[in-house]
Amino acid sequence: MKRLMLAIAPLLLALAALDARAQLTIEITQGMDNPTAIAVVPFAWQGSGTAPEDVAWVVDSDLARSGQFAPVARSDMLGRPSTQKDIFYRDWRAIESEYLLIGRASAEGAQMRIEYELYDVNRQKMVHSGVETGPANEARMLAHRVSDAVYEKLTGITGAFATRLLYVSVTRVPGGKDYYRLTLADSDGARPIVLLESREPVLAPGWSPDGSQISYVSFETGRPAIYRQNLATGTREQLTNFKGLNGAPAWSPDGNTMAMVLSKDGSPDIYLMNLSTKKLTRVTRHYAIDTEPTWMPDGRSLLFTSDRGGRPQIYRYDLRTGTTERVTFEGGYNARARVAQDGRNVVMVHQQSGRFHIAILDLVTNRLQVLTSTELDESPSIAPNGSMVLYATKRGDRGILAAVSVDGGVKFRLPSREGDVREPAWSPYMGR
Amino acid sequence: MASGLVLLTGPFCFMAQGQDYVDVEAERAARAGSSAPAAVTPQSSPGPASDPYGVQPTRSYPATSYGLNRAPAAPATTSAPAPATSGGQNVGTLFLQMQQLQQEVMRLNGMVEEQANELRKLKAQSLERYVDLDKRISGMGPGSAASVASGDNTPSVATAPAQPMASGQGASLPGESDAYRSAYSLVRGQQFGQAVDAFTQFLRNFPDGKYAPNAHYWLGELYLVIDPPDLEASRQSFSLLLSQYPDNAKAPDAMYKLGKVQYLKGNREKSREYLERVVRDYGNTNSSAVKLSRDFLEENF
Numbered sequence: 123m124k125r126l127m128l129a130i131a132p133l134l135l136a137l138a139a140l141d142a143r144a145q146l147t148i149e150i151t152q153g154m155d156n157p158t159a160i161a162v163v164p165f166a167w168q169g170s171g172t173a174p175e176d177v178a179w180v181v182d183s184d185l186a187r188s189g190q191f192a193p194v195a196r197s198d199m200l201g202r203p204s205t206q207k208d209i210f211y212r213d214w215r216a217i218e219s220e221y222l223l224i225g226r227a228s229a230e231g232a233q234m235r236i237e238y239e240l241y242d243v244n245r246q247k248m249v250h251s252g253v254e255t256g257p258a259n260e261a262r263m264l265a266h267r268v269s270d271a272v273y274e275k276l277t278g279i280t281g282a283f284a285t286r287l288l289y290v291s292v293t294r295v296p297g298g299k300d301y302y303r304l305t306l307a308d309s310d311g312a313r314p315i316v317l318l319e320s321r322e323p324v325l326a327p328g329w330s331p332d333g334s335q336i337s338y339v340s341f342e343t344g345r346p347a348i349y350r351q352n353l354a355t356g357t358r359e360q361l362t363n364f365k366g367l368n369g370a371p372a373w374s375p376d377g378n379t380m381a382m383v384l385s386k387d388g389s390p391d392i393y394l395m396n397l398s399t400k401k402l403t404r405v406t407r408h409y410a411i412d413t414e415p416t417w418m419p420d421g422r423s424l425l426f427t428s429d430r431g432g433r434p435q436i437y438r439y440d441l442r443t444g445t446t447e448r449v450t451f452e453g454g455y456n457a458r459a460r461v462a463q464d465g466r467n468v469v470m471v472h473q474q475s476g477r478f479h480i481a482i483l484d485l486v487t488n489r490l491q492v493l494t495s496t497e498l499d500e501s502p503s504i505a506p507n508g509s510m511v512l513y514a515t516k517r518g519d520r521g522i523l524a525a526v527s528v529d530g531g532v533k534f535r536l537p538s539r540e541g542d543v544r545e546p547a548w549s550p551y552m553g554r
Numbered sequence: 555m556a557s558g559l560v561l562l563t564g565p566f567c568f569m570a571q572g573q574d575y576v577d578v579e580a581e582r583a584a585r586a587g588s589s590a591p592a593a594v595t596p597q598s599s600p601g602p603a604s605d606p607y608g609v610q611p612t613r614s615y616p617a618t619s620y621g622l623n624r625a626p627a628a629p630a631t632t633s634a635p636a637p638a639t640s641g642g643q644n645v646g647t648l649f650l651q652m653q654q655l656q657q658e659v660m661r662l663n664g665m666v667e668e669q670a671n672e673l674r675k676l677k678a679q680s681l682e683r684y685v686d687l688d689k690r691i692s693g694m695g696p697g698s699a700a701s702v703a704s705g706d707n708t709p710s711v712a713t714a715p716a717q718p719m720a721s722g723q724g725a726s727l728p729g730e731s732d733a734y735r736s737a738y739s740l741v742r743g744q745q746f747g748q749a750v751d752a753f754t755q756f757l758r759n760f761p762d763g764k765y766a767p768n769a770h771y772w773l774g775e776l777y778l779v780i781d782p783p784d785l786e787a788s789r790q791s792f793s794l795l796l797s798q799y800p801d802n803a804k805a806p807d808a809m810y811k812l813g814k815v816q817y818l819k820g821n822r823e824k825s826r827e828y829l830e831r832v833v834r835d836y837g838n839t840n841s842s843a844v845k846l847s848r849d850f851l852e853e854n855f
Contacts, residue, residue: 409656431664432657448667 146311146523146543148187152533157192158276160185161219164196165236166204169229174258177227177236180265181272183310184283188273188509189532194219206239206248214243221249223272227261234258238268240275250275262308282507285309286549288317288327288336289514289523293541301541304338306353309505309548311523311536317351327545330373333552337361337371337380348382350397361395372415372424381405381415381424392426392439405439406446412437414458419465425449427457436470436483450483452490458501462508467528469493469502469511480513482528493530503548504528512536514544689842727763734765741772746780767802770795774811778818789815806836806843813847817854826855 162182167173185191200213203224214222225238233255240250252271254264263284270281286308293301304318304327318324322341329336330350337350348362348371362368366385373380380395384402392405392415406412410430417424423440430437434457436450450456455473462468465485472481472490477497483490493511502513510532512525517535521542524535536543737752753769753776760766770791777788792808792815799805813828832847 410660430660431667432661433664435664435667448671451668451671 146307146314146536146538148183148311149535149537151535152531153189153192155531157190158221159192159194159219160221160223160272160276161194161199161214161217162223163199163202163204163225165225165227165238167228168226169234173227174229174234175261175265177225177261177265177268178223180262180310181223181269184266184269184281185273187310187534189527189534190273190277206241209241211241211243211246219243221276225268229258232258234261234264236264236268238271240272262312266309279509280507280551282505282509282548282551283309285506285552286333287311287512287523288329288338288547288549289543290324290327290545291538291541291543292521303541306336317353325545326370327547328371328373329547329549331375331377331550333550335373336547337373339369339371348380350380361397361400366390370414372417374417375419375421381417383413383415392424405441416459416461418461419463425459425461425468427459436468449485450490453481456481460502460504462504462528463506464508467504467508469504469528471500471502480511480526482511491530493526493528494524494533496524499524501545503546505548506551512546512548514546685840685842727760730760730763730765733759734763734769737769738772741776746776750776750780767795767799767804770798771804771808774808774815778811778815783818785815785819789819806832806839806841809835810843810847810850813850817850822855826851829855 162178162185164176164178165173182193186193194217198217200216201208201210203209204226205224209222209224220243222241222243223238224241225236227234227236229235234257236254238252238254239248241247242249250271252268254267256264266284269283273279273281273283286306289305289307291303291305293303295301299321302318302320302322302324303316304324305314306317307314317336318338318340320340320342322344323339324341325339325346327336327338334354335350335352337348339346339348341347343363345363346368347360348368349358349360350371351358361371361380362382362384364384364386367383367390369390370383371380372382374394378397380397382393382395383390384393385391387404389409390411390413391407392412394403394405395401396403405415405424406426406428408428408430410428411434412426412428412430414427415424416426418438422442423438425436425438427434428437429435431448433454435448436456436459437446438449439446449459449468450470453472453474455471455478457471459468459470468483468485470481470483472479472492474481474492478499479492479496480494480499480502481490481492494513494515496515496517499513499515502511504511508528510525510527512523514521515524516522517537520537521544522535522537523543523546524533526533733752733756737749737756740746740749740752750773753773756763757766757769757773763769774788774791774795777784777791789812792812795802795808796805796812802808809828809832813825813832816822816825816828829847829851832841832843833851836844
């Protein structure tokens with residue numbers, strides 16, 4: 123434990139501000155052919171002093187990042203209405219904006235309130251209105267919720283902007299031991315908070331299904347162990363301390379069980395741990411390497427990577443029948459599967475002509491599509507609404523995070539300003 | 555994590571591991587019978603460059619050991635009957651041999667999995683081909699020209715009820731069969747406008763006739779090919795067929811057609827509803843409408 127430099131969220135909240143340099147910035151690299159034009163007018167501030175956050179700008183960036191929207195530049199706006207009576211539709215038709223979002227933000231004590239309305243410019247009609255309230259220091263989260271509502275109204279798909287990311291960043295120390303930081307950030311990479319800093323590797327972060335807890339592997343005791351940590355209280359619990367590997371924890375959809383990889387009985391195999399009794403059940407029993415378990419959303423089967431067929435491929439283990447079947451057949455290397463909430467799309471690392479890409483497999487049609495053109499892509503993590511895949515890749519000699527839509531049409535990067543970033547884990551919907 | 559990284563460090567890890575295995579085994583053998591802990595973990599040192607849980611894709615022996623060059627295996631077979639004095643060495647070779655066998659089994663296992671998958675795919679394909687062929691052969695009766703006549707290139711029309719179908723148990727009414735045939739001959743003669751009149755007249759004369767559902771179906775098709783098409787009349791015909799004869803063999807086809815008509819009318823949501831209903835309600839039958847609906851959904855939604 124002496125090597126553990128800092129731990130546990132509450133202690134670190136104060137440090138969050140200091141860590142702004144590790145913030146991720148977003149560069150959109152590929153968008154849709156016909157994004158919907160929308161004008162997000164700066165929201166009127168009705169509180170005292172200056173607004174704690176430019177809510178409209180957060181919404182603007184969220185929508186732009188989805189690739190499905192082309193927000194109008196503020197400099198092109200011919201007016202800045204914040205209420206319906208101030209809207210002149212011809213101003214917005216003139217700049218060919220199809221939709222118009224206006225709103226007002228106010229604060230009462232520590233509580234913030236955002237009211238907004240969405241208008242269809244061509245039909246000159248309000249199509250949606252809403253109110254978000256919450257603590258003023260969560261202003262960005264409130265703004266993301268506005269984005270979610272607008273996105274859902276216009277695309278029919280639940281938004282996933284008001285979600286969070288976990289990732290590991292590594293700062294190299296030439297000639298010394300590296301720093302590993304387990305970081306929690308908003309879905310746009312803003313507001314990073316370091317949850318754990320260690321000079322020993324931190325790996326495989328993951329979420330509990332309700333988003334209240336996280337799990338990860340830390341080598342802070344000199345060997346790998348699986349931990350879980352409550353985000354609100356910072357309470358941490360070491361779940362395993364077995365000889366050999368303790369890795370790849372994956373929470374079951376009901377939150378009661380954790381799948382993990384242990385090698386205490388020989389070669390790495392998949393085990394299930396009952397999180398209340400800590401009782402272990404062995405799932406796979408094979409001299410090959412069985413690893414990287416992940417749950418199907420119905421909780422009835424697990425996908426995992428195994429080289430029992432000579433090369434790493436994805437297999438599915440049915441927990442009720444105890445049968446194992448191979449899932450991937452295309453290509454000589456398919457590993458680290460993650461399943462979308464629809465239980466149909468599976469993202470994975472797929473090797474093609476010697477390069478590692480992120481691919482998506484449709485379990486119904488068995489069609490596999492390679493999504494990325496970068497090399498050395500790894501650790502795909504799928505958004506809770508199934509629309510985007512976040513993954514780690516290399517740019518130059520730096521590890522960065524990048525995202526791609528599940529149809530491959532939209533791509534953006536979230537490069538860190540410092541260090542290598544890896545192993546992103548997209549949270550489930552928060553507080554729903 | 556680092557799958558790419560693993561590939562780079564993989565061979566190194568393997569070599570280190572292989573060494574570990576041999577060392578541990580040799581040591582164990584040297585201790586001759588002492589109950590040493592048997593667990594051998596292929597864990598590599600927990601450094602940042604190693605992957606503590608990732609798959610090591612190159613954990614195999616060099617490919618040559620599988621092929622004709624059996625050099626690594628050869629010494630094992632010759633040294634197997636060696637005197638017991640070199641027991642430690644024997645155990646070591648046995649261990650290596652076992653590892654080789656494991657690799658071999660894994661490789662074969664992979665081949666079996668892949669071939670089973672190929673077989674599954676081939677079976678599905680040949681079934682599809684058979685169904686397609688069967689459909690075309692059964693369409694070679696009087697209905698063969700129908701697919702051309704209706705101006706619709708979907709195979710569902712080929713099975714359209716030119717030949718009387720056993721939809722009702724009762725025999726056809728006097729004159730019904732002839733009236734149906736003459737109306738149908740107009741379809742074959744591509745006289746679509748007159749065919750519409752003939753089928754309408756037919757339904758007026760034999761509203762509960764044995765061929766009434768067929769007539770409704772044909773009217774639905776015909777309203778789509780007349781110039782200009784009458785989408786609403788077509789919709790009504792198909793809807794009538796569905797509501798009055800829900801158990802008719804053409805019900806799935808009519809539902810599929812309703813999906814198409816709604817699509818042509820610009821009602822994407824309704825269209826989708828019908829098409830999805832076909833897939834849901836008739837998915838376990840071998841109706842061609844199911845596949846057509848699936849294809850249409852995939853292409854247009």
